Amino acid sequence: xxxxxxxxxxxxxxxxxxxxxxxxxxxxxxxxxxxxxxxxxxxxxxxxxxxxxxxxxxxxxxxxxxxxxxxxxxxxxxxxxxxxxxxxxxxxxxxxxxxxxxxxxxxxxxxxxxxxxxxxxxxxxxxxxxxxxxxxxxxxxxxxxxxxxxxxxxxxxxxxxxxxxxxxxxxxxxxxxxxxxxxxxxxxxxxxxxxxxxxxxxxxxxxxxxxxxxxxxxxxxxxxxxxxxxxxxxxxxxxxxxxxxxxxxxxxxxxxxxxxxxxxxxxxxxxxxxxxxxxxxxxxxxxxxxxxxxxxxxxxxxxxxxxxxxxxxxxxxxxxxxxxxxxxxxxxxxxxxxxxxxxxxxxxxxxxxxxxxxxxxxxxxxxxxxxxxxxxxxxxxxxxxxxxxxxxxxxxxxxxxxxxxxxxxxxxxxxxxxxxxxxxxxxxxxxxxxxxxxxxxxxxxxxxxxxxxxxxxxxxxxxxxxxxxxxxxxxxxxxxxxxxxxxxxxxxxxxxxxxxxxxxxxxxxxxxxxxxxxxxxxxxxxxxxxxxxxxxxxxxxxxxxxxxxxxxxxxxxxxxxxxxxxxxxxxxxxxxxxxxxxxxxxxxxxxxxxxxxxx
Numbered sequence: 039x040x041x042x043x044x045x046x047x048x049x050x051x052x053x054x055x056x057x058x059x060x061x062x063x064x065x066x067x068x069x070x071x072x073x074x075x076x077x078x079x080x081x082x083x084x085x086x087x088x089x090x091x092x093x094x095x096x097x098x099x100x101x102x103x104x105x106x107x108x109x110x111x112x113x114x115x116x117x118x119x120x121x122x123x124x125x126x127x128x129x130x131x132x133x134x135x136x137x138x139x140x141x142x143x144x145x146x147x148x149x150x151x152x153x154x155x156x157x158x159x160x161x162x163x164x165x166x167x168x169x170x171x172x173x174x175x176x177x178x179x180x181x182x183x184x185x186x187x188x189x190x191x192x193x194x195x196x197x198x199x200x201x202x203x204x205x206x207x208x209x210x211x212x213x214x215x216x217x218x219x220x221x222x223x224x225x226x227x228x229x230x231x232x233x234x235x236x237x238x239x240x241x242x243x244x245x246x247x248x249x250x251x252x253x254x255x256x257x258x259x260x261x262x263x264x265x266x267x268x269x270x271x272x273x274x275x276x277x278x279x280x281x282x283x284x285x286x287x288x289x290x291x292x293x294x295x296x297x298x299x300x301x302x303x304x305x306x307x308x309x310x311x312x313x314x315x316x317x318x319x320x321x322x323x324x325x326x327x328x329x330x331x332x333x334x335x336x337x338x339x340x341x342x343x344x345x346x347x348x349x350x351x352x353x354x355x356x357x358x359x360x361x362x363x364x365x366x367x368x369x370x371x372x373x374x375x376x377x378x379x380x381x382x383x384x385x386x387x388x389x390x391x392x393x394x395x396x397x398x399x400x401x402x403x404x405x406x407x408x409x410x411x412x413x414x415x416x417x418x419x420x421x422x423x424x425x426x427x428x429x430x431x432x433x434x435x436x437x438x439x440x441x442x443x444x445x446x447x448x449x450x451x452x453x454x455x456x457x458x459x460x461x462x463x464x465x466x467x468x469x470x471x472x473x474x475x476x477x478x479x480x481x482x483x484x485x486x487x488x489x490x491x492x493x494x495x496x497x498x499x500x501x502x503x504x505x506x507x508x509x510x511x512x513x514x515x516x517x518x519x520x521x522x523x524x525x526x527x528x529x530x531x532x533x534x535x536x537x538x539x540x541x542x543x544x545x546x547x548x549x550x551x552x553x554x555x556x557x558x559x560x561x562x563x564x565x566x567x568x569x570x571x572x573x574x575x576x577x578x579x580x581x582x583x584x585x586x587x588x589x590x591x592x593x594x595x596x597x598x599x600x601x602x603x604x605x606x607x608x609x610x611x612x613x614x615x616x617x618x619x620x621x622x623x624x625x626x627x628x629x630x631x632x633x634x635x636x637x
Contacts, residue, residue, distance in 0.1 A: 174554075196564065207561070214572070218572065219597075222597035226597065226598050229598075233608070271295050272291055273285070274286065275333065275334050275335075282478065293305065297316075303318040306326075312326070313327070322334060331436035335490065335492060354498060356380045357371075357422055358380070358402075359419070359422075382404075383404045388403065389401050399411065400412075402419055407420070422497050423498045426446075428440070452474065457474065459474060463621075468482075474491075477492060477493075523634055523635070524548055525558075525634060526545035526547075526632060527549070532626035551634075556582070557580050558581060559578040560578070573628035573630065574630055582616075589619045589634055599625060601624075621634060
C-alpha cells in the first residue's frame with residue numbers, strides 16, 4: 039500500500055508538472071501572439087501616420103496652389119477696378135469742367151446784364167439829380183433875385199467895403215500867399231505819398247496773405263491723409279470790470295461742457311463766493327443773489343497753425359458735420375477738416391481720409407456723403423453754407439442781440455481784411471468801438487461801457503432772422519438823413535483826430551448849416567462861415583445842404599480838403615467835384631479840423 043501511495047503521488051506530481059508545462063507553454067504562446075498583434079498594430083499605426091502625413095502634405099500643396107490662384111484673380115480684379123475708377127474719375131472731371139465752363143458763361147452773362155442795368159440806373163439817377171439840381175438852382179436864383187431887389191443898396195455898400203478890404207489884404211498877403219502855396223503843395227505831396235504808401239502796404243499784405251492761402255490749399259489737397267488733433271472745448275465769461283473775456287477754472291469749464299453735451303441745463307455753479315445759474319441755450323449766467331447777468335462763451339481750441347487764418351477767415355464758409363446715431367445730433371468737424379473736405383470735393387476727389395490724433399480714423403465719401411471708419415460703421419455727412427453774423431450782449435435784458443445787417447457787414451469787411459478794430463458812429467453822433475481781437479464792444483463817454491462781442495456762423499437760410507439791437511448804428515460810410523446839420527470847428531490840428539475821437543474833446547466853435555450853399559474860408563463873403571487861419575484859402579470849400587437833407591462838399595482851395603475815412607487815413611477831395619459827406623465825418627481844411635454832425 040505504501041508503494042501504491044508513492045506511485046499515486048508521483049502520478050499526481052507528473053500530471054501537475056505536465057499541467058504546469060502546458061500552462062507555461064500556453065502562456066508563452068499567448069505572449070508571443072500578443073507581441074505579434076502589438077507589432078502588427080504598431081506597424082499599422084505607423085503606416086496610418088505616414089499616410090496621414092502624405093495626405094496633409096498633399097492638402098497643403100493644393101491650398102498653396104489655390105491661394106496663388108486666388109491672389110492672381112484678386113490682382114486681376116483690382117487692376118480692373120482701378121481702371122474702372124480712373125475711367126469714372128476722368129468722366130467726372132470732364133463733367134465738372136463742362137459744368138464749370140457753363141456756370142462761368144452764365145455768370146459772365148449775368149454780370150454783363152447787371153452792369154447794363156446798373157449803368158442805366160446810374161444814368162437815370164444822375165438825370166434825376168441834374169433835374170432836381172436845376173430846379174433847386176432856379177428856385178434859389180428867383181429867391182436871390184428877389185432878395186437882391188430888396189437889398190440892393192445894402193449889397194452895394196457891402197461890396198464896396200469888401201473890395202476895399204480885399205485890396206488892402208491882397209497887398210499885405212501877396213508875399214505870404216506865394217510861400218504858403220509852396221508849403222501847401224509840399225504838404226499835399228507828402229500826404230499823397232503817405233496815402234499811396236499806406237495803400238501799397240495794404241495791397242502787399244493782402245496779396246501775401248492770398249498767396250499763403252493758395253499755397254496752403256495746394257498743400258492740403260496734395261495730402262493723401264489729413265492728420266489733425268482732436269479739438270478741446272473751453273468756456274469763458276465776460277468780465278465787465280476788466281473789459282475782456284476770462285477763462286473759467288477747469289472744474290467749472292468741464293461741468294459746463296458735460297451739461298452742454300447732455301442737454302442738462304440750466305447749470306448751477308459756484309465761482310468766487312457767488313452762486314450762478316448758467317443758461318446754455320442763451321449763453322449767459324445770472325448771479326443767484328443780485329440777479330446780475332454776465333455773458334458766457336464756448337470756444338474750440340481748433341489750432342491748426344495756418345498762417346493764412348486772417349485771409350481765409352472772412353465771409354460765408356461751408357461747415358461739414360456728421361449725424362451721431364446715438365445722440366441724433368450733428369457733430370461739427372474741426373474747421374481745418376471742413377476746409378480740406380470742401381477743397382477736395384471741389385477738386386474732384388472721390389473721398390478724403392482723415393486721421394484724428396488719438397486713434398480715430400475715417401473716410402469721407404463725396405459720392406453718397408457718408409463717413410466710414412475702420413469697423414465699416416457709417417454716418418451721414420452734411421455740408422451747409424454758413425453766414426457770419428455779429429452780436430453783442432445786452433446785460434439789461436439779458437440776451438445776445440444781433441447787430442443790423444449794415445453794421446454786421448461793415449465789421450465783417452474789416453475782420454476779413456485783418457483789421458483788429460473798427461469804429462462806427464450811430465445816428466445820434468455816439469461813438470462805438472468794436473475790438474475784433476478781444477471781442478469787446480465799447481460805447482458811451484470815453485468808451486467806458488464795455489460788453490461782450492461775438493461772431494457767430496449761422497446757416498445762410500437763417501441769417502436774416504435777427505432781433506433789432508438796443509442801439510441802431512450805421513457805419514460812417516453809409517448814407518444818413520439828418521434833419522438839421524451843424525459844422526463843428528476844433529482847435530486841434532487835423533493830425534490829432536484820434537485824440538478828438540478818444541477823449542471827446544469839445545469843439546471851439548459851432549455854426550449851423552443853412553439850406554443851400556454854405557461858403558467856408560478865410561474870406562467867404564456874405565452868408566459864409568469865416569475861418570481865420572492862415573492855411574485856409576479865402577474861399578476854401580462850399581458845403582451844400584440839399585432839400586432832401588443830403589450834405590455835399592466842393593473844394594475850391596489851393597491847400598486841399600480831406601475826408602477822414604474808417605481806415606484812419608485822409609482821402610483828398612478832388613477840386614471842383616461834389617462829394618457827399620455823412621453826418622459825423624471829420625474833414626481837414628488844410629490843417630484845420632472840422633466835423634459835420636446832426637444838430
